[in-house]
Amino acid sequence: MTSPIKHHRDALANPFLGCLREFRSALADWFLENGRDLPWRTEPPRDPYGVLVSEMMLQQTQVATVIAYFRRWMERFPDVRALAAAPENDVLHAWQGLGYYSRARNLHAAARALVRENGGVFPREVEALRALPGIGPYTAAAIATFAFDEPVPPVDANIIRVTARLLDFRKPADDAAGGLALRSAAQAWQPCLEEGGAGLFNEALMELGALVCTPRAPRCHDCPVRLFCQAEEPETLPLKRPRPKTVEMEEHCGWIVQEGRVLLEQQTGKRWRGLWRLPLLTEPHSGQPLASLYYPFTHHRVHLCVFPGTTPLFLAENQRWFTLAELEAAPMPAPHRRALQKLLAEDNG
Ligand code: SF4
Known part of the structure; x- marks a missing residue:
């Protein structure tokens, strides 16, 4: 007979085994208790413009740095119309110090396109969001799931790491095949739209990666989903292709x-x-x-x-x-x- 722990562990590799609800609810309960109180989660609560701004800032910058920038940005450009109407120089100036300025230009261009073509209203579907200038698959999924509860995982380094460890995925995660396998797994774990809670689930998965399932020293003893986890040596995962020399x-x-x-x-x-x-x-x-x-x-x-x-x-x-x-x-x-x-x-x- 299969042991209950083995059954839990196999459930993620094979979502039809029926433990996914338990997995999602363990993660969501932990997140509601332990998730960080970050301004883009609460000020304003998960509106698509706030998600877009915070995700663009977070792409290459640490959370601790982004907090002050995000608050200043939202005071200076409180909504998509205010950003669309601002001159480029003001936008670049507000971004100064965050680096990778193409993000600021893309944010500005996306705001202008939204106002020009959609009356300043965000679409909720990933495909429509991706049609906006500078919005790639990750940011489109983040807006769709965090602001509209769509069941699409915004696959970032945290989700890749947590997913690779949960599945004990021992192939490179940063090539096309590995990325696709991990994305498909994270997609298969989503609750359906009718069930709801995809935004919370995805946020919890990312937060687990940021706080518990960290790159160098995962705290498996404190992990809310350890029963489901198959990793033997989690700190060695995800595997990567050899890096080009500096x-x-x-x-x-x-x-x-x-x-x-x-x-x-x-x-x-x-x-x-x-x-x-x-x-x-x-x-x-x-x-x-x-x-x-x-x-x-x-x-x-x-x-x-x-x-x-x-x-x-x-x-x-x-x-x-x-x-x-x-x-x-x-x-x-x-x-x-x-x-x-x-x-x-x-x-x-
Ligand atoms: S048990 Fe450890 S490796 Fe597995 S998901 Fe939790 S923190 Fe990560």
């Missing part, structure tokens, strides 16, 4: 000051488009830079070095002088803002 890069910029004003140039390429940065030097420099710092970019480690620059005879189209007061308000990539602050502090020191 590539070192140098970025040389100029510190050019004239009559108390600083020369910046506006980025036109894909990365940091529209942001103001220290002007790139066309020739690589050597010697001691005035300021130097490192920052990561995808699989690169970039060494940003700022050298004294020469005032150009003519400014390029994307260059302009900034007074100290204007520098404060200029949207800048975080590494360039840090270098600028160092240089200004040294100039005043």
Whole structure:
């Protein structure tokens, strides 16, 4: 005869075994008791605009950092119409410090498309949400499930990790086949629309990954779904493909000051488009830079070095002088803002 624990464990790999309700309700009970009180869950309670803003911010940024940004953002752009009506410069400025500015541009473009094409009303279906600019499968699923209770899992790193461990999935989770298998499992665990509770279930699954089933030291003894879990060595999961090596890069910029004003140039390429940065030097420099710092970019480690620059005879189209007061308000990539602050502090020191 099959033991009850084995039966529970097999239930997730085979959702037809009939323990899914118990699994979902153990998770939901735990979440209602232990879930964090985060502003995008309660201020306002799960409206699609709040979900969109918070999910865009959370894509590359820690929860603790996002909390203050989210509150400031919602004061500045309280609804989708306010965001759609704002100039791009204001949007980029409010995003400053969060990095990966394409997220801010996508958020802005999505708000404008919603107002222009749908009277500012969010659709609830994943496919319609995905048609909005910059909204990928994850964000579309997050809006659909958290705001509208649709049974679609927003598959992020937490859901991948928890799902891989619950199933003791011992193939790479970050290739197409592994991703599909884990997504399909998370989909099969959803309650149906009539049953309701999919939003709560998905939020609980993600929260379990954030608080209990953490990457390095999962707290299996405190886990509300340990009876269902098949992982033997959870800290080794999910498995990943070998990573590409980190590539070192140098970025040389100029510190050019004239009559108390600083020369910046506006980025036109894909990365940091529209942001103001220290002007790139066309020739690589050597010697001691005035300021130097490192920052990561995808699989690169970039060494940003700022050298004294020469005032150009003519400014390029994307260059302009900034007074100290204007520098404060200029949207800048975080590494360039840090270098600028160092240089200004040294100039005043
Ligand atoms: S029992 Fe451990 S590995 Fe399994 S889901 Fe819970 S915390 Fe994660």
